[in-house]
Amino acid sequence: MKLLKNIFLFAFVVVIIYLAFFIPKRIRIDGTWSVSKILLDGKSLIDSKKDTLFYHSLELFKPKYVAHIDGDSLIIKKGEHKIGTKYIIQQGKNGNHLINLTSNEQTLNGTFQITFDTLVTSASFYNVYVDIVSNSTQLSLQKEVYVKPWKPRPIERGKP
Numbered sequence: 001m002k003l004l005k006n007i008f009l010f011a012f013v014v015v016i017i018y019l020a021f022f023i024p025k026r027i028r029i030d031g032t033w034s035v036s037k038i039l040l041d042g043k044s045l046i047d048s049k050k051d052t053l054f055y056h057s058l059e060l061f062k063p064k065y066v067a068h069i070d071g072d073s074l075i076i077k078k079g080e081h082k083i084g085t086k087y088i089i090q091q092g093k094n095g096n097h098l099i100n101l102t103s104n105e106q107t108l109n110g111t112f113q114i115t116f117d118t119l120v121t122s123a124s125f126y127n128v129y130v131d132i133v134s135n136s137t138q139l140s141l142q143k144e145v146y147v148k149p150w151k152p153r154p155i156e157r158g159k160p
Contacts, residue, residue, distance in 0.1 A: 029089075029130060035065035035076060037140035040107045067141050074101070076139075089114065099132055107137045124149050 038045040046065065068075045076083040085103035092098045092113075099114045117129040124147050132139040 033067040033141040033143045039138040
């Protein structure tokens, strides 16, 4: 009985240490994203005159295209108009990230380079920008992420 207890305790400690230092290799981009730029075969689906600072600063005139990413599918919607793709993210030879898209839209088939950029706007908010680029096609997505503020440890007597 004591041996069985020690084996379970050892296994529990190994699992806790593994989870504490585990770094996933997979990039997760699931969620709902705002689409700031869609360029398909050199033709822009979002008006370029709306890409001004004034346009983006008003809450009323946010871009109407929205991207829903779930599992292995990417769906870009504007009203009834939908563009759907399946994707696989992989690491390239140079260490950069590539995304393979397959879609009914001919310009969204193939391997694209994907870049991520993060901008910290405040202590609890940051913006994530994703660009999916090939020769004549570009998708620019952005998302504002809220991070819960950490709670400091309660003050204990005798400790700084």
